[in-house]
Amino acid sequence: LERLVWLVNGSPTVYDAIFPEVIDHIERNAENDREYRYVLADHARCLAFMLGDGIVPSNSGAGYLARLLIRRALRFMDKSGYRDTLFSIVAKHISLLEQDFPELAGARDRIDEILEIETGKFRAAVEKGRAMVKRHMKKEGKITAEKLIEFYDSHGIHPEIVKEIAGVEVPANFESMVADRHLKAQKKEKREEMPSYDVSTVPLYYEKDYASEFDAEIVIADGTTVILDQTLFYPEGGGERTDTGVLVQNGVTAQVKEAKKAGNAILHVLDRKLKKGKVHGTIDWERRYAMMRHHTATHIINAAARTVLGDHVWQAGSELDEHEARLDITHYKRINEEETERIEKVANEVVARAIPVEKTFMPREEAEARFGFRLYQGGAPKSSELRVVNIEGVDTEACGGMHVDNTAEIGFIKITGLERLQDGVERIRFCAGERALEYMQRQERLLRDVAAVLGAQPENVVKAAEKLVREWKSARKEVEHLQKNMGAGAVAYEGVKIITSDNLLPSAIKELTREKAVVISGSVKNERAILTIASSPDLPIDCSEIAREVGKMMDGGGGKKTIAQAGGSPERLAEAKEKAIELVKAEITRRMKK
Incomplete structure (x- = not known):
């Protein structure tokens, strides 16, 4: 046109x-x-x-x-x-x-x-x-x-x-x-090639998503891997981790460590061998239900982020287990604290509205005509039939994962962290239900512990911390001032001041080695000794050579010409310091004679 x-x-x-x-x-x-x-x-x-x-x-x-x-x-x-x-x-x-x-x-x-x-x-x-x-x-x-x-x-x-x-x-x-x-x-890395099996496993987890026990038959037993004719074990996929649980056969219990798809079959990886025949299966329901909450919460957080940040937000990836979930979304700048709080607020408003979560299989054309291409937040599946998870008025996605029946079952969603995954992609970490409550309880315990250390009420922790930092900065300045004046008591050798005080701050060492001076200072931290050797730039001394020589008595040493360190056992620190003083004096004498 x-x-x-x-x-x-x-x-x-x-x-x-x-x-x-x-x-x-x-x-x-x-x-x-x-x-x-x-x-x-x-x-x-x-x-x-x-x-x-x-x-x-x-x-x-x-x-x-x-x-x-x-x-x-x-x-x-x-x-x-x-x-x-x-x-x-x-x-x-x-x-x-x-x-x-x-x-x-x-x-x-x-x-x-x-x-x-x-x-x-x-x-x-x-x-x-x-x-x-x-x-x-x-x-x-x-x-x-x-x-x-x-x-x-x-x-x-x-x-x-x-x-x-x-x-x-x-x-x-x-x-x-x-x-x-x-x-x-x-070009994607080649996936692990799965064995081909001429059998199909009926996925009971879609029609009986709140069941935890089932009866089935092992139709193929291959070492510690078995295939059942039907199963409640959800195989890992769509960012959701696999179900775990047990299979019992004739009084023998085998732990199901993992379930994964291989064509139309679902493989169950066990901790021991079982034979062909009837089994009774039980999934770890607490783990499954926590993941159902987290998966539905992922859809809600995605919708809340779109509401707060704009329609440009798309899912760029997700992963969840029973402990926490993370959602990667497209966004052109860092998400700030105010936006994070608004996303969390909008998400929990959806939870509180107790909206039914519809899970329906429908033809692809019908789903696209009804819901549009926002369906494909997690990528477009190849099948002609889609499983559509619809939270009416909030979010609709093509999704094969496990979900609760109503948003109210989630209980509460708590965002626990943000990070920039790459340029243009932000990661939101969160947890839901009991995991969210456990997270809040941990944060409260931490706050009470900090308040106890500071000798303040929890609501006054910030003021108490600010006061402590001010006092610490003031004390540090005083220490720096005192350490910088230590040069007056230094030992003079061939016109060079040799300062051997321990636990000197880096700023003090720098100040003390401005002109015609050498500092040899030891310190012990976390049961490890550090010996610092520093010299002023006007002296023809290579501190790195001295540190390497002293390091032979410890665990090694090295650094730059004007400042270097050797580290090792605290028991060798005094001896190493004496050796460093001896080497410095010898180096000064040798250089001065030239």
Whole structure:
């Protein structure tokens, strides 16, 4: 259609026909070269849709492509002397598209923030990159094609910057070489090849998800691995750990250490051999129920994060067992404390609403038509039939894991930690139910213990800690002052002050070795002795050599010319110190005679 509009319009290019306002905007704000106006306009339009659809710039997958486009656009802006921000061009597109794509208007602020953050990262990468390339050239004298790709792919240093600094030739197929590198990286490691069995195991855990005991028959016994005709043991998958429990046969009990899928069969790995025939199975219900709570809580946390942080949030991975769960989500910056509290609050509001958790098998086409592609938070399964887990009005996902029947069963969700897994991916750690209560009780015990040590009530712990830190800092300054004045009592040898006080602080050692001085200071920490030898830069003494020699009496030693250490048993410290003093004096005498 766009080409048809171009043909009818008679414009110089398709860009002039489709978004002339954007081209005009770029031309008015570019100081010199107009050569890049079309590619800038095209990249900005693409970014409006990519970022509007929730793609978060990163170093992998679709996020890598978004970052690639952003940085390419920024380079073209620099070349053309464009005076405004990249978002100013993207915003122009949004204003032209928002009538047909209203979701872009809703994402405007988020897109602006993402582009501001990415611009800052690009500028920092360029500055860091220039220094990195110069260091490499100084050391190696050349830059290979592979190194050129590494600079670009791992550090964000564009080959044109490298060419400007080092004068290297950029391969004509450079971008293809980068793409090939990514394709190789995306090739998954070969999975463990599972034996093929011409049998099927009926998964009872879906229709009887609250049952803990069952009867079955061992149809294949292969060492300590057996296959049952039906089972309640959930095999590990979708980030959820395997069920464990026991199988009993004729009074013999075998522990089920692991259940895993092999085609249509489910393998049960035991701690002892069992024979073909009837068995009675019991799963570890406490473990299973804790994981059911954690799995449903994972879906709720995902939905809560999307509510608080924005529609760009997608699940990037998850893992759970009976103790805790973790959810990896796409997000363009660190999650702060206020956002964490809001996510937790929203999640627990869902728990308190006691919403039924529907678990239904349905045809793929029907599920997609009803719920859309948000179904595939954990990835798109290949089967034509999906098991859909639906928490009405909160979250709907295609999921084969074990879940509770109602959100109220979770009891309580507590976020226990956050970390940045990689650029563009945040990890949320949490626990639910009894595990959440146990976590809170541990935190309360810790608070009471700290309060007891500080001699304060729990509610006054922060004030008491602040007072203690102030007093400690004041005392440390006083100690530093006293230690720095110890030089007055030093032993003079050939015009050099030799200070042998123990337990000196690093700052005091530095102050004492400013001029014509040597410090030999011992200390003992965690049942290990450390002997520090330091000298002022104006003395022709190599402390590392002395530390290595003294280290022969201990467990070794070494360091720099002006400061070094030897470490070992506290029993040898006094002897090692005397040896160090002797070596220092000998070194001073030898050097002075020269």
